[in-house]
Amino acid sequence: xxxxxxxxxxxxxxxxxxxxxxxxxxxxxxxxxxxxxxxxxxxxxxxxxxxxxxxxxxxxxxxxxxxxxxxxxxxxxxxxxxxxxxxxxxxxxxxxxxxxxxxxxxxxxxxxxxxxxxxxxxxxxxxxxxxxxxxxxxxxxxxxxxxxxxxxxxxxxxxxxxxxxxxxxxxxxxxxxxxxxxxxxxxxxxxxxxxxxxxxxxxxxxxxxxxxxxxxxxxxxxxxxxxxxxxxxxxxxxxxxxxxxxxxxxxxxxxxxxxxxxxxxxxxxxxxxxxxxxxxxxxxxxxxxxxxxxxxxxxxxxxxxxxxxxxxxxxxxxxxxxxxxxxxxxxxxxxxxxxxxxx
Numbered sequence: 001x002x003x004x005x006x007x008x009x010x011x012x013x014x015x016x017x018x019x020x021x022x023x024x025x026x027x028x029x030x031x032x033x034x035x036x037x038x039x040x041x042x043x044x045x046x047x048x049x050x051x052x053x054x055x056x057x058x059x060x061x062x063x064x065x066x067x068x069x070x071x072x073x074x075x076x077x078x079x080x081x082x083x084x085x086x087x088x089x090x091x092x093x094x095x096x097x098x099x100x101x102x103x104x105x106x107x108x109x110x111x112x113x114x115x116x117x118x119x120x121x122x123x124x125x126x127x128x129x130x131x132x133x134x135x136x137x138x139x140x141x142x143x144x145x146x147x148x149x150x151x152x153x154x155x156x157x158x159x160x161x162x163x164x165x166x167x168x169x170x171x172x173x174x175x176x177x178x179x180x181x182x183x184x185x186x187x188x189x190x191x192x193x194x195x196x197x198x199x200x201x202x203x204x205x206x207x208x209x210x211x212x213x214x215x216x217x218x219x220x221x222x223x224x225x226x227x228x229x230x231x232x233x234x235x236x237x238x239x240x241x242x243x244x245x246x247x248x249x250x251x252x253x254x255x256x257x258x259x260x261x262x263x264x265x266x267x268x269x270x271x272x273x274x275x276x277x278x279x280x281x282x283x284x285x286x287x288x289x290x291x292x293x294x295x296x297x298x299x300x301x302x303x304x305x306x307x308x309x310x311x312x313x314x315x316x317x318x319x320x321x322x323x324x325x326x327x328x329x330x331x332x333x334x335x336x337x338x339x340x341x342x343x
């Protein structure tokens with residue numbers, strides 16, 4: 001708790017890290033190689049790293065001032081209640097997690113949608129996909145989006161990623177208003193601060209497993225000795241320490257998805273977006289991959305937003321949202337029930 005408070009204050013005063021530009025026009029995203037190369041390389045700027053070497057008395061002063069508030073924070077309930085709309089306790093409530101204190105200088109929600117709408121022109125008519133959607137997802141939460149095919153789940157994920165822009169409203173991710181950015185700026189944002197896990201893995205077939213993992217680091221100027229060490233450490237964590245020199249086609253589907261999860265985490269993004277991460281896997285492999293993603297994300301304190309039709313994926317969620325008739329409805333569903341999934 002204290003570390004979170006300190007990072008919030010430090011982030012408020014610290015300088016931004018250098019930008020490394022990779023501009024990929026939106027009209028090229030359909031090409032899978034370009035999609036993978038640009039999307040997987042997003043990392044959260046370690047702005048608090050700029051405090052290394054600064055006056056330790058300044059840091060100590062903030063620690064002393066913030067500690068009483070941190071001690072008080074651990075006693076409070078989740079803001080807005082722990083059970084949602086009168087339903088059973090959420091997974092976060094069951095773990096006894098308390099609401100962080102918020103004040104000026106602290107980060108806000110990891111993802112915030114403010115009155116977001118999205119429509120498409122189809123001939124002479126206009127199709128409404130999303131209508132006046134507002135939601136806030138807190139740092140460290142795992143949120144799952146469910147709904148029938150064509151309900152707007154993937155559209156919502158694309159808006160959060162900055163791949164698409166809303167017709168109306170604002171999309172704020174990690175404190176940055178994506179709707180205020182141009183195409184190149186959104187591309188740089190994705191590369192730095194978002195990690196992606198795809199249904200079909202999207203590993204680059206001509207690169208080895210280790211080279212696939214190093215790609216986000218290369219694009220972000222982080223492929224130095226510590227970066228390589230981090231990549232190899234993640235390969236070990238996902239159980240593939242001896243497969244770094246293998247090409248993706250030598251791996252099973254489950255192994256490829258494990259590499260994809262490591263790739264999504266290697267550049268330390270603020271947010272992980274996962275689109276049907278277990279959709280092509282058998283039940284046993286899917287359970288293992290899901291447990292790995294859940295464990296690694298929670299250990300690193302990452303916010304995760306997943307689209308799924310799977311009841312198993314819903315089981316790891318802190319919050320469940322159903323996309324219904326263009327609206328986003330939070331579901332306090334009982335374990336095992338996927339409201340609005342169409343299954």
